[in-house]
Amino acid sequence: DAGITQSPRHKVTETGTPVTLRCHQTENHRYMYWYRQDPGHGLRLIHYSYGVKDTDKGEVSDGYSVSRSKTEDFLLTLESATSSQTSVYFCAISESADTQYFGPGTRLTVL
Amino acid sequence: SQQGEEDPQALSIQEGENATMNCSYKTSINNLQWYRQNSGRGLVHLILIRSNEREKHSGRLRVTLDTSKKSSSLLITASRAADTASYFCATAETSGSRLTFGEGTQLTVNP
Numbered sequence: 612d613a614g615i616t617q618s619p620r621h622k623v624t625e626t627g628t629p630v631t632l633r634c635h636q637t638e639n640h641r642y643m644y645w646y647r648q649d650p651g652h653g654l655r656l657i658h659y660s661y662g663v664k665d666t667d668k669g670e671v672s673d674g675y676s677v678s679r680s681k682t683e684d685f686l687l688t689l690e691s692a693t694s695s696q697t698s699v700y701f702c703a704i705s706e707s708a709d710t711q712y713f714g715p716g717t718r719l720t721v722l
Numbered sequence: 723s724q725q726g727e728e729d730p731q732a733l734s735i736q737e738g739e740n741a742t743m744n745c746s747y748k749t750s751i752n753n754l755q756w757y758r759q760n761s762g763r764g765l766v767h768l769i770l771i772r773s774n775e776r777e778k779h780s781g782r783l784r785v786t787l788d789t790s791k792k793s794s795s796l797l798i799t800a801s802r803a804a805d806t807a808s809y810f811c812a813t814a815e816t817s818g819s820r821l822t823f824g825e826g827t828q829l830t831v832n833p
Contacts, residue, residue, distance in 0.1 A: 615764075644820075653810060653825040654765070669820065701764055709753060709814065711821060713764035 614638045615714035617702050623720045630689040632717050634702030636682075640712075642705040643685040645669075645677060647698040648716075654701065660685055661708075692721045726754075726811040726824030734830040741798040743827040745811030746791075752814045754787055755821065756796050759808045768796075768809075801831045 614637035624630050634643060644659040646669075656669030658677040666677050674696060676688045689696055699718050703711040729744045745754070753772045757765040771778045771787045771794065778785045784797040798805055808828050812821040 646823075651825065654823040656820055656822075659820060670822075703765075710755065710767045710770060711765075712767065713757075715764050716762075 615702060615704055615712060617700075617714040617717045619717060620715065621718045623722065624692055625722050626693055627691050630692050630719065630721075632687045632700055632702075632719070634685045634687070634704075634714060636685075636704045638704060638706070638712070639682060640704040640706045641682075642708050642711075643679065644703040644705070644711065645675070645685065645687045646701045646703065647671065647696075648701060649698050657687065657700075692719075694721050697721045726813050726822060728809070728811055728824045728827040730827060731825070732828045732830070734832065735801060736832050737801060737803055739801055739831075741801050741805070741829055741831070743796045743809050743811075743829070745794045745796070745824055747794075747811075747813050748792065749813075749815055751789075752816050754785075754794050755812045755814070756783075756785060756794075757810045757812060757823075759810065759826070761807075765810065798829075801829075803831050803833045805829060806831050 616635045618633045645657040646654040648654050655671045660666045660679040678686045699716050701716050702714040705711045726745050726747045755770045756768045759765045769780050771785050782799045787794045808826040810826045812823045
């Protein structure tokens, strides 16, 4: 998986609790992305980063925030989880913003 | 909204047959990419074709791009059971921009 890890791999939480997902890369790639994957919607971009402390919103950013304090880590935070945020979350990295390399995914269930 | 739309949504063939998947998109693009996703795994990049290219080959994969029709096709020749996966097209509207994914085609290759 091109030197990308995601943690945790599985998480069950309750509505209203904060959740942070971590993406870690060992490739020193500039770009990092967070997607969610839901049946019938394919992959949708939540937020992305084009450098340390440089982030921007994607298609479905409401209810999510991100931080990137160093090149190798990109954190996705759900400030107050809702059932609609139950999904599989994928991190991806890219050197040139063309080809992307994906992590193994995090399955999040919000009860 | 999704930029790319794959057709068909599901495809079932016998080992040794060819599999063709199509992708249509709405806006001008810089490049179009195809990814594969095995069940429970992250996406894997297969091939990238730029807007000034019409056809590209990689092993048993052949990708075509028709910018006038805003469509692309992915052909997998001599399919194998191991090709069973979901296949996604993704478009980049400008160089170095975000990717927009379609909903995918589920390919099943029967032994």
